[in-house]
Amino acid sequence: xxxxKRYERPIITKYQSGLMNKFGSGPSAKAxxxxxxxxxxKLVEEYGSPLFVMSERQLRNNQQNAIRIFRTRYPxxxxxxxxxxxxxxxxxxxxxxxxxxxxxxxxxxxxxAKLLGIKGSNIIFNGPDKSRAALQKAIKDNAKIHIDHFDxxxxxxxxxxxxxxxxxxxxxxxxxxxxxxxxxxxxxxxxNGEAWQAIKRIMSEKSLKxxxxxxxxGTYMMTAEAYRIAASKLASLAxxxxxxxxxxxxxxxxxxxxxxxxxxxGQYLPAEQIIPSxxxxxxxxxxxxxxxxxxxxxxxxxxxxxxxxxxxNAGYLITTVLANKRLSTGRRAIIxxxxxxxxxxxxxxxxxxSPAQESGVHVEDSSLYGPLxxxxxxxxxxxLLPAVKKGEHLVIEDVGAYAMTQWMQFITMRxxxxxxxxxxxxxxxxxxxxxxxxxxxxxxxxxxxLK
Amino acid sequence: xxxxxxxxxxxISESGFLFLAGTGETFTLNQIGKxxxxxxxxxxxxxxxxxxxxxxxxxxxxxxxxxxxxxISQLKHYSILKEA
Numbered sequence: 001x002x003x004x005k006r007y008e009r010p011i012i013t014k015y016q017s018g019l020m021n022k023f024g025s026g027p028s029a030k031a032x033x034x035x036x037x038x039x040x041x042k043l044v045e046e047y048g049s050p051l052f053v054m055s056e057r058q059l060r061n062n063q064q065n066a067i068r069i070f071r072t073r074y075p076x077x078x079x080x081x082x083x084x085x086x087x088x089x090x091x092x093x094x095x096x097x098x099x100x101x102x103x104x105x106x107x108x109x110x111x112x113a114k115l116l117g118i119k120g121s122n123i124i125f126n127g128p129d130k131s132r133a134a135l136q137k138a139i140k141d142n143a144k145i146h147i148d149h150f151d152x153x154x155x156x157x158x159x160x161x162x163x164x165x166x167x168x169x170x171x172x173x174x175x176x177x178x179x180x181x182x183x184x185x186x187x188x189x190x191x192n193g194e195a196w197q198a199i200k201r202i203m204s205e206k207s208l209k210x211x212x213x214x215x216x217x218g219t220y221m222m223t224a225e226a227y228r229i230a231a232s233k234l235a236s237l238a239x240x241x242x243x244x245x246x247x248x249x250x251x252x253x254x255x256x257x258x259x260x261x262x263x264x265x266g267q268y269l270p271a272e273q274i275i276p277s278x279x280x281x282x283x284x285x286x287x288x289x290x291x292x293x294x295x296x297x298x299x300x301x302x303x304x305x306x307x308x309x310x311x312x313n314a315g316y317l318i319t320t321v322l323a324n325k326r327l328s329t330g331r332r333a334i335i336x337x338x339x340x341x342x343x344x345x346x347x348x349x350x351x352x353x354s355p356a357q358e359s360g361v362h363v364e365d366s367s368l369y370g371p372l373x374x375x376x377x378x379x380x381x382x383x384l385l386p387a388v389k390k391g392e393h394l395v396i397e398d399v400g401a402y403a404m405t406q407w408m409q410f411i412t413m414r415x416x417x418x419x420x421x422x423x424x425x426x427x428x429x430x431x432x433x434x435x436x437x438x439x440x441x442x443x444x445x446x447x448x449x450l451k
Numbered sequence: 452x453x454x455x456x457x458x459x460x461x462x463i464s465e466s467g468f469l470f471l472a473g474t475g476e477t478f479t480l481n482q483i484g485k486x487x488x489x490x491x492x493x494x495x496x497x498x499x500x501x502x503x504x505x506x507x508x509x510x511x512x513x514x515x516x517x518x519x520x521x522x523i524s525q526l527k528h529y530s531i532l533k534e535a
Contacts, residue, residue: 012484
């Protein structure tokens with residue numbers, strides 16, 4: 001057995017006076033050697049690097065916790081899993097097993113939910129792009145169609161009248177909740193009366209049943225008060241509907257947009273110190289909802305389409321150090337095998353990144369680059385990391401939301417995705433791509449074939 | 452064989468805290484960084500320093516060479532060291 005000391009490359013760090021702050025969350029020197037008690041080294045050995053890892057346990061904990069928090073504040077709560085946030089079948093299935101509906105924003109997502117075994121009546125169909133064929137399918141399936149604009153409303157009316165169908169519809173409402181920019185490109189505006197116009201048009205059509213109201217005020221919302229204002233405005237609309245048409249709505253859908261624990265680039269304080277808790281979001285929404293003139297069983301259900309806040313901290317990206325470099329300024333640069341093509345969120349988040357093995361206590365301010373031969377491939381401009389050697393691993397945390405839907409095949413292939421199950425076993429849930437995956441879609445005109 | 456000179460007005464503590472009296476700048480070095488700094492100051496050659504690291508630490512000679520070169524470039528960048 002070697003009696004030699006553990007090697008760490010020589011490091012010199014300059015002290016910067018006047019730059020410290022009392023809120024700092026400290027450097028990422030603490031190693032993350034395992035995920036849900038499974039060793040990172042074992043995962044890489046078996047499934048390669050880079051590697052996305054989802055935690056079933058964390059997904060279920062997040063969902064159960066959110067349900068408990070909302071149900072202790074409002075009697076009828078229903079979550080709907082936001083497919084665009086992460087539509088891997090294994091992830092969607094966990095949320096469906098926990099009782100979630102499917103919330104989809106395209107025909108592709110709609111079909112994906114159906115293939116997974118979700119009934120049309122348990123699908124919320126959102127978004128501005130619904131083809132006539134997709135609407136026809138959704139109407140016949142009794143899906144919950146959330147109308148985005150008047151052209152869509154008239155298309156549905158035409159479809160129902162020409163084919164003698166009945167549709168369950170809600171409208172998406174946009175409004176001023178004191179947060180800018182206003183998301184007024186989606187749905188009908190509350191303040192200028194457009195939403196009320198749409199409601200009146202729906203009520204005049206026998207083929208349409210108005211089942212709910214929907215809003216989605218933004219994304220990564222850092223104030224809970226905006227949700228209270230939104231819920232209050234929808235409650236006011238619901239009261240007007242009851243008064244004018246004597247209709248009780250089945251549900252109010254408050255959308256999603258709750259922030260996760262990721263810190264935004266340019267944000268001074270760490271996210272965990274400034275984003276509202278799930279309890280604060282729930283307090284705000286329920287207090288707005290209770291402005292409705294209804295009690296007990298007459299209260300509509302509260303639907304939530306929370307995506308990011310339920311999935312982000314259940315996702316990890318394991319990556320390997322390809323090289324250490326020194327930039328012309330003397331700054332340390334580390335090149336890893338995960339680029340911005342598979343971690344789009346690094347354009348707006350300062351992800352938490354930790355070494356996957358024990359390291360020395362000395363840290364160096366480093367820039368973290370991906371493997372793409374593109375200048376934009378920067379995962380973190382500045383991060384304090386200990387000396388990591390070629391071949392060692394880093395773990396990037398809170399990558400469960402959007403990374404696995406917005407990723408793209410570019411220069412490199414998209415990697416394996418595994419899920420660590422509650423019983424500690426590891427399941428492959430999406431296979432890495434190979435050259436054939438790309439070539440299968442390509443056609444080469446015969447006159448271009450090389451001899 | 453290149454030898455290096457460290458100015459007299461640079462002080463280093465037992466724990467690797469380094470002070471440039473000329474400019475007032477302060478730095479911290481990890482254990483190996485401190486050892487290399489002290490070896491340079493005691494006039495050891497590059498080859499002697501590399502051999503000492505490879506003897507004491509669990510590292511191959513090529514990596515030790517690579518990291519030594521990188522460390523020297525950092526010391527030069529901060530004007531802590533000059534080539535003789």
